[in-house]
Amino acid sequence: MEGDFFYQAFIYLGAAVVAVPLAKKLGLGSVLGYLIAGVLIGPFVLGFVGEEGQDIMHFAEFGVVMMLFLVGLELQPSLLWKLRKSILGLGGMQVGITAIIISAVALMFTDLAWQTALAVGLTLALSSTAIVIQTLNEKGLMKTEGGQNAFSVLLFQDIAVIPILAFFPMLAVFELQHIDSGHHEELWLNSLPIIWRTLVMLGGIASIIFGGKYLIGPAFRLIAQTRLRELFTVAALLLVIGITLLMTQMGLSPALGTFLAGVVLAQSEYRHQLETDIEPFKGLLLGLFFIAVGASIDFKLIGSSPATIAMLVFGLILIKLIVLFVIGKVFGMRMDNNMLFSFGLAQGGEFAFVLVSFGLQNGVMDAATADPLIAAVAISMALTPLLMMVNEKFIQPNFGTKEEDDREADVVDVQNNIIIAGFGRYGSMIGRFLQANGQQATYLDIDPNNVDLLRKLGFKVFYGDASRHDLLHAAGAEDAKLLIVTVDVPEKAIEIVKTAKEHFPHLKIISRARSWSNYSDLIDAGITNIYREYLESSLRMAADALACSGFRAYQVERAVKKFKRHDERLLRELSSQKHEDGSFLRGGKRNIEELERMMLEDMENDAKDKDLGWDVGSVKEEYAKFFKAHFDTDTPSNFSKRYKGDE
Amino acid sequence: MKVLILFAHPAFHKSNVNKVMVDGLSATDSVTFHDLYQAYPDFDIDIEREQELLSQHDCVIFHYPFFWYSNPALLKEWQDLVLTHGWAFGSKGNMLKGKLFFTAITAGGPKASYTNDSFNGYTIQQLIAPLLQSAMLCKMITLPPFIVYGTHAIELPEVMKQKRIYSELLRQLAEDEFEVEAALEYEDLNDYITHKMK
CATH class of the missing domain: 3.40.50.720 (NAD(P)-binding Rossmann-like Domain)
Incomplete structure (x- = not known):
């Protein structure tokens, strides 16, 4: 068992160490590197890892949770308040319109029931927080208008998952299946009436805000006073994991919970230490997550119906792209920012995996619908870094207008020399x-x-x-x-x-x-x-x-x-x-x-x-003689020539 | 009359004449001996304290060795910082008005070398013009200088003689026996005291 673990760790880490620097060197970015590494070690190329890739992915999703915690740490509450319009407006419109269009297209071209089509639409409307934020950060575009808006939309999607999950069972058309996935067991909360459930959820969120504001500060102070650096790291991890558990217990998105905690802690003096402590874990898990996504791409399925999958991927990206672009235009984004925004978010996200398996369990869709969907989402995710590169290299230079550098001044806080x-x-x-x-x-x-x-x-x-x-x-x-x-x-x-x-x-x-x-x-x-x-x-x-x-x-x-x-x-x-x-x-x-x-x-x-x-010794030696010779009388001297240096 | 001696000598430890000249000066009540280089070795002059000292006295003496026909650097710094506009000079700067001012100088060359056609080219009275004019600007009464000439070749008896004259000068000032009008008739205060002592 232990040997198995080390073997797996070796494969994953080795693939990352080989593929990521190569991808970076080729200008592809680390995300694509991880994805390629995943494909390579996956069951369809080298076959080092098999079906357990799925489990690894679920585990590695924790990296996304950590990432949102870090994103929250970077966000002052005031900034979040400033973003409220784009979160609700942009995010709401993106999810709503994309879901409706995709559902309509699905109804038109397939014989799916409208309920299933709607579920597919909702599932595919969500984008990949992990890939988008990681890529934007890596390119240093997070603080641009396009980056901020992309972030707002992703944030809205994270929130939207909760009602979507609640809504799914109402769309059931198939017999209920009981797939023992182990990840979505019945929560005790679901047995409560909806009002109680809402109250508990609100209470959970309130406790995170309250705890972050008043409890975590003193707790970290105590821990820091022990002067054991690793203890601080332990505490930081404990905090993130604790929030994840709490949120999962309440049926809320852990990513949302840690994000909130991050925002609350953004003003704390321990912000940067938390950042530096969590960062490596996040990087590791996120890398693992990307590898798992790469490994889970089902090439057998793609091989059996390449045209369908290609159509699905192409259609998915195209629809999302157009919707995003139009919304961006409506919200007055400038060309280059809008391009970044549209190309960045035009993919399916990791939530799709969750929603699809949830949909399967609840009889919203069957495997015939779900499998190609999963494949298409994974491929669209893998294509995202490439798409952004295409945008950056070919589209933006020709159509976008270059953004002036001084636009983001208000985002950066006071700077000391x-x-x-x-x-x-x-x-x-x-x-x-x-x-x-x-x-x-x-x-x-x-x-x-x-x-x-x-x-x-x-x-x-x-x-x-x-x-x-x-x-x-x-x-x-x-x-x-x-x-x-x-x-x-x-x-x-x-x-x-x-x-x-x-x-x-x-x-x-x-x-x-x-x-x-x-x-x-x-x-x-x-x-x-x-x-x-x-x-x-x-x-x-x-x-x-x-x-x-x-x-x-x-x-x-x-x-x-x-x-x-x-x-x-x-x-x-x-x-x-x-x-x-x-x-x-x-x-x-x-x-x-x-x-x-x-x-x-x-x-x-x-x-x-x-x-x-100030030493008059030598001066005296020279001048005393001279003065004596010429001035040493009580009567004023008739000496009239200036001293020339020679007597 | 209260007398303030502002003494400035950067290398007092190497001095011969001035050691004798200032010896015992701080012993009298009405004479304040203020050793600037000792008080401000880092040139960080306490302006408030200096102005306070000035206001407490009626006669101000700049006492220094004549280096390069001028006064040591710290004394110049003192002027620059302490004699502020609105306090020492200007329409509202009357704090020094009516006080006596003169310089007490030790000079290397003999008196005869300080003439316009001799070795040093100018008289000491000419060379200290900037100080005298500064005092004028501060509405002070400027007196002729007290000068010990020829310190490069001076003998102890002569130093002692000058010391007695300086002490007498300070005593007259302190005990209000000093006659300003009469003193103004002389080239230097040494002559005035010598005549009065006779």
Whole structure:
């Protein structure tokens, strides 16, 4: 059993690792890569996986749930409110009109009962959230008008599934079948009267909103205080799975539930940490989902009636495309956005699989209708990335007008030029100083207490590990000018610097260094502005000691500056020599040796007097003689020639 | 009369003459000795405190070594920051009005080298014109300078003599024996005091 699991995991992961980079290289996008990988390992090509592909798909659908959670996290409630028109208007019209047209076409060209035709229409009206959002994200088009509208429609579809599921049993024309799928067992809720059911559902949604707002924050704070990073990940997963369970129990879409939770948490300080924690799981599961879709395409069926399937796919895509395009036009979308919107959503979705199997169980359709439908939906999903590419490469350049870049400004929230990684004793000083001088900064910190404090004061602060490029990205590193690294752990500072250098080469980085070796590592990482944390205060203390022993304040001031420069230069020298003899500054003995060298250099340095300009010694030596010779009388001298430098 | 000495010497630890000249100056009640380079080694001048000090005194002395025919950098910074418009000068800036002002200078060359046809090309009175005019703008009464000449080759007896003159000058100011009208007749305050002491 266990060996079986590992074998399967190996096949799936291996296929992904081989196919996805190839697809990416060919410019096909990761979704198509996964789909192709699925087809390849599926029963009809290599045959590595068989019928269990279906089960994997059900499991991997959880990736869609996670994706919607992440989408929700990106959406402030205010933005969602702004989208209400396009969600209801665009989404409602798309689902309604597409369902009616597809049903009408089905009635015209087949001998299906009207109930079945209607069910088919409703089923095919839905698009694939997973493929569309993943592809839009990958292309960076999510925040364009077309992307936002596509998202609105998908959101409406997610909501619409619930009434459609409730409506299906009323369309039954066949004998009820009892397929033991294990996924859609009777819910206890269904035995309740409809009003109670509605109340329970509303209660469930309310509890997610309430919990997200008031319970999750403190809970995560407690978890974060344990400083066990993995515990946070565990909690994040627990949250998503918990909501999924709750929603399933109530017969609601888990994707919708997690989406709501995401929106509620979008304003929480843990938003970015949640994002970074859930993201890899989502990616993995979604990839698995796409592979499963690819593997489940029934080539035997397609082979037996290729013309029918081709017609179905073509008709499905064409009808959806036209409906979407017309609605887009009605809603005043510009050409290029409308193209993206229409081509993006013109496919069947993963909900079709759910609805079809539900329809089979409830006698809405029979297998003869369902099987070609499933095949057509899977193929249309697989074609989506290709369609979007065709749109991008051939249609848009010729018919679309290019969108101006500055349109999305209102979607992005306030942007600070400065990002401070670490708000401890050290970073807080910097933050306070900048704040006092009217410079707003964005803070990243791993300590929940700091995050709390900053939030209370109204600062823009994110909880999380600043060495992760996605967190830096979320903090606006793309547009920021300066990154200040003040974290406690030297290795972390180096990591942050490296990540930032790699992903945001335009950023100027200045960093705190904890030790000589840290300093030297930072130099190696290409940082020039490095601040040793003990340098200023120890030198200040030394300076006061010098003043206490009778030195003039200004003399001390200059001595400190001189020493600092000397020290800096020396450290840089030593650091560059490190590479020549291969070892330096590591371990106690080394440090002592270096300290000895530095102290010797200090003595030499001290001999070079910087205040020569104020030293009248040599001036006296030269001019005293001269003045004595020419002016040493009580009566004014008749000396009239100017001094020429030679007596 | 209360006297404020604004002393500016960036390398006081290397000085010979001024060490003697300022020794014991802060001991008297009516004379305030304010060592600028000691107070503001980082040039971060406390403007409020400086203006407060100015308002508490009736006579202001700039005491400094003559470097490059001018005053040390911090004293210039002090002027730039402390003598603000509306406080020190301008139609509403009357806080210094009627106060006495003069400079106490130690210069390397002998007096005879500071003439228009000699080594230094100008008299010290000419060279300190910017300070005098600044004081005028602040509606102060400007007095001739107090100058210790020839410090490059000076001997201790001469320094002690100048120190006695400086002390007498400060005493007269403090005890209101100083005669402004009479002093204005002289090239420098050293001469005025020397004559009065005779």
